[in-house]
Amino acid sequence: MLNWNNVYKSYWGANRALDSVSLSVGPGxxxxxxxxxxxxxxxxxxxxxGLLRYTGSVTxxxxxxxxxxxxxxSFATCEHSxxxxxxxxxxxxxxxEHFPTFREKRFDALMxxxxxxxxxxxxxxxxxxxNQLEVTLALSQGADYILMDEPFxxxxxxxxxxxxxxxxxxxxxxxxxxxxxxxxEEVQHFISRAVLLDxxxxxxxxxxxxxxERGESLMDFVKSSLHYRGDRVLKTLEGLxxxxxx
Amino acid sequence: xxTEFWYPPGFPRAEERFLQRCALALASLAGFxxxxxxxxxxxxxxxxxxxxxxxGLTMPPLPALTAGCWIGFLVLALGQGVLAAAHYLWHYQGGxxxxxxxxxxxxxxxxxxxxxxxxxxxxxxxxxxxxxxVLCALYYxxxxxxxxxxxxxxxxxxxx
Numbered sequence: 001m002l003n004w005n006n007v008y009k010s011y012w013g014a015n016r017a018l019d020s021v022s023l024s025v026g027p028g029x030x031x032x033x034x035x036x037x038x039x040x041x042x043x044x045x046x047x048x049x050g051l052l053r054y055t056g057s058v059t060x061x062x063x064x065x066x067x068x069x070x071x072x073x074s075f076a077t078c079e080h081s082x083x084x085x086x087x088x089x090x091x092x093x094x095x096x097e098h099f100p101t102f103r104e105k106r107f108d109a110l111m112x113x114x115x116x117x118x119x120x121x122x123x124x125x126x127x128x129x130x131n132q133l134e135v136t137l138a139l140s141q142g143a144d145y146i147l148m149d150e151p152f153x154x155x156x157x158x159x160x161x162x163x164x165x166x167x168x169x170x171x172x173x174x175x176x177x178x179x180x181x182x183x184x185e186e187v188q189h190f191i192s193r194a195v196l197l198d199x200x201x202x203x204x205x206x207x208x209x210x211x212x213e214r215g216e217s218l219m220d221f222v223k224s225s226l227h228y229r230g231d232r233v234l235k236t237l238e239g240l241x242x243x244x245x246x
Numbered sequence: 247x248x249t250e251f252w253y254p255p256g257f258p259r260a261e262e263r264f265l266q267r268c269a270l271a272l273a274s275l276a277g278f279x280x281x282x283x284x285x286x287x288x289x290x291x292x293x294x295x296x297x298x299x300x301x302g303l304t305m306p307p308l309p310a311l312t313a314g315c316w317i318g319f320l321v322l323a324l325g326q327g328v329l330a331a332a333h334y335l336w337h338y339q340g341g342x343x344x345x346x347x348x349x350x351x352x353x354x355x356x357x358x359x360x361x362x363x364x365x366x367x368x369x370x371x372x373x374x375x376x377x378x379x380v381l382c383a384l385y386y387x388x389x390x391x392x393x394x395x396x397x398x399x400x401x402x403x404x405x406x
Contacts, residue, residue: 049349067353075345084340085256094255098350121256123340130341 001026002048002073002145002176007056009043009200017043018054019200027144028173032187033180034222035197041180042077044197045147049075060145071099076138078150080130084123088116088133101142106170110136113166114159128155135163139170148179164190188218196225252362254336255343259363262329266367269325270374273318277378284311285386292394304396308386312379319375326364326371333360 002025009018018040025031033041046052050065060069075081082091088111095102111118114132116125122133135151152160160183168190171177181187188208196204204225211221222228253259288311292303305311337344337356347356383400390399 049345051345051348067351070349071351073349075349077342077345079345080341081343081345082341083255083343083346085258090256098352098355 001061002178003057003059003062004044004048005057005059007044007047007054007058009040009047009052009054016200018047020056021197021200021202023195023202023205025145025176025178027176029193030171030177030191031179031193031195032184032191032218033178033195033197034182034184035203036226038199039197040200041197042149043200045075045149045178045180048147049073071101071141072144074138074141074143074146076134076146076148076151078131078134078153080134082122082130082133082137085121087119087121088136089118091122091133091137095137095141099141103140103142107136107140109170110139110166113163127153128159131155132159139167144174145176145178148177148181150181151179152181152183160186184218184222194218194221196222198226252359252366254333254347254359257333257336262363266363266370269322270367270370273322273371274374274378276318277312277315277375278381280315280317281312281378281382281385284314285389289390289394303394305386305390305394305399307396307399307401308383309401311386312382315378315382316375319371319378322371323368326368329367330360330364333363 004021004023007018007021008016010016015038017038021040021044023044033044035041043052047054048058048065050070058065060072063069065073083094086094092102092104092107095107096104110132114129114136116129116132116136122130125133131151131153132155135148138146138148138151152163155163164187167177179187179191191208193207194204194211195202204221206221208218211218249259249263253262288305292305295303334344334356337347344356347359350356386399387395
């Protein structure tokens with residue numbers, strides 16, 4: 001179980017990126033993390049990985065996250081955490097050396113699936129290919145909790161849809177995915193739970209089963225939880241029209 | 247253990263090692279040449295003075311002639327700090343591989359890969375400086391005329 005307990009984070013003492021966030025994610029869950037830009041999604045993931053300083057605590061099965069258990073978490077980020085000067089083959093060696101639970105077969109299968117060149121330096125890849133390598137490495141590390149932060153920004157829709165399907169078949173029952181993304185409609189059939197962040201707080205937390213029972217779509221749930229103002233476009237356009245008439 | 251384990255992943259280590267060796271050779275050569283220039287100038291002056299009848303003259307002790315020899319080594323040693331910083335900043339090139347390095351289960355992996363090569367270079371720098379000092383001492387002892395050799399030529403008055 002991955003737990004955030006009253007996690008508070010502010011940048012330069014100004015805006016509160018996270019305000020006493022408490023969240024628990026259990027084994028086998030596929031959690032979608034949603035929210036507007038600046039809601040705190042990336043910050044939440046980075047706090048778990050120890051990449052940011054924060055107050056509160058993040059624990060993994062009751063233990064604080066240190067070098068002893070950090071290998072149980074992996075991270076795929078749109079900022080790309082792979083080594084640009086290494087080839088995928090060299091990455092495979094690096095991961096085998098550092099992660100005893102590295103899943104080599106899964107790595108090879110994903111490399112085939114994405115048709116990535118094994119012996120070309122990653123810096124020469126397209127943005128889409130870089131994302132694919134990033135996700136491949138995160139999924140192959142052998143981690144129990146796979147944290148993904150906008151991993152598909154720049155990938156075409158066919159690649160993404162195929163990938164979700166592949167991922168569902170690929171994951172072991174105990175593997176957990178926490179996926180931060182804006183692509184709500186794409187992932188709604190893939191996730192088992194949706195967590196909404198709004199200005200550093202949890203604005204909603206629901207399983208897709210509960211949504212189905214309510215007959216509510218994920219998009220409607222997000223819009224209602226975040227108090228989406230559907231009339232704001234019309235109001236803005238009307239305001240512009242009035243101004244021009246005067 | 248392979249040398250790549252001592253550098254950031256993908257870092258152009260062959261180029262760095264070549265440049266380090268060149269810099270070390272240059273620092274050593276410059277150190278010895280500076281010593282030679284000072285030694286030959288002073289020796290020539292002393293010999294001129296002796297020819298004019300001056301007496302009781304001796305060469306300055308060795309440390310006085312090697313004072314300027316270490317500047318190259320000092321620059322090289324300080325450069326290792328810059329190199330360590332460059333190794334760290336390498337993990338921000340073309341992405342954020344620093345995230346990967348900071349989340350490795352091997353706690354000191356990042357520090358090892360950033361600091362090991364500069365620390366080793368620092369060690370080589372000290373060894374080269376000692377070698378140049380020995381070379382200067384031998385040269386001083388061999389090429390200083392017996393009449394001009396001071397009593398405490400090696401350490402000057404430091405231990406007297």
